[in-house]
Amino acid sequence: MSGEKRKIRDEAEEERAAHQKREREYAEHIAKxxxxxxxxxxxxxxxxxxxEEVxxxxxxxxxxxxPLIVERIxxxxxxxxxxxxxxxxxxxxGRKEGYAEGRAAAESKEPLKNSELFKTDCFARYAENRQEF
Structure with a gap:
């Protein structure tokens, strides 16, 4: 009988050691x-x-x-x-296609000096048109 007790006690001790090892592994895994x-x-x-910063x-x-860049441009x-x-x-x-004055100016590569647009200050005219827009 004492041999059987030892055998059972040894098996129980092995099971307890294995159980404690699994518990430690689980605890380590949970900590990780x-x-x-x-x-x-x-x-x-x-x-x-x-x-938040972006x-x-x-x-x-x-x-x-x-808006500042757009205004500057x-x-x-x-x-x-x-x-x-x-x-x-x-x-x-447009005039080259049918208007004699424009065709002559385009062929000679000269601006249309008789044009009202040529006589006015282009920056002021652009600013005026921009205000209308």
Missing amino acids: LEKFIEEKIAENKVSEILV TADCRWLLTRAV AGSEELAKYMYELGEVVRAL
Whole structure:
């Protein structure tokens, strides 16, 4: 009988040791998961801060920077000059197709000096048209 008791006691001790080993492994695994969760929460907080900063920058760009840039471009003398030149080219091409005065000016590559548009200050005219628009 004492041999059987020893055998049962040894088996019980092995089972207890195996059970304790599994408990330690589970505890270690749970600790790793908790650490992983804490790291992800910290990363998420950093991401939220970055999103807030980017959102604030985008709002600033949309409310201030873009309108300032657009106003600077729209109010430039250079743009007014190009708009005037574009109008001259369009008018010259249109007249080239049927108006003698425009055809002669286009062929000689001279501006239409008799034109009212040529006589006026292109920047002032552009500003006036921009106000109407």
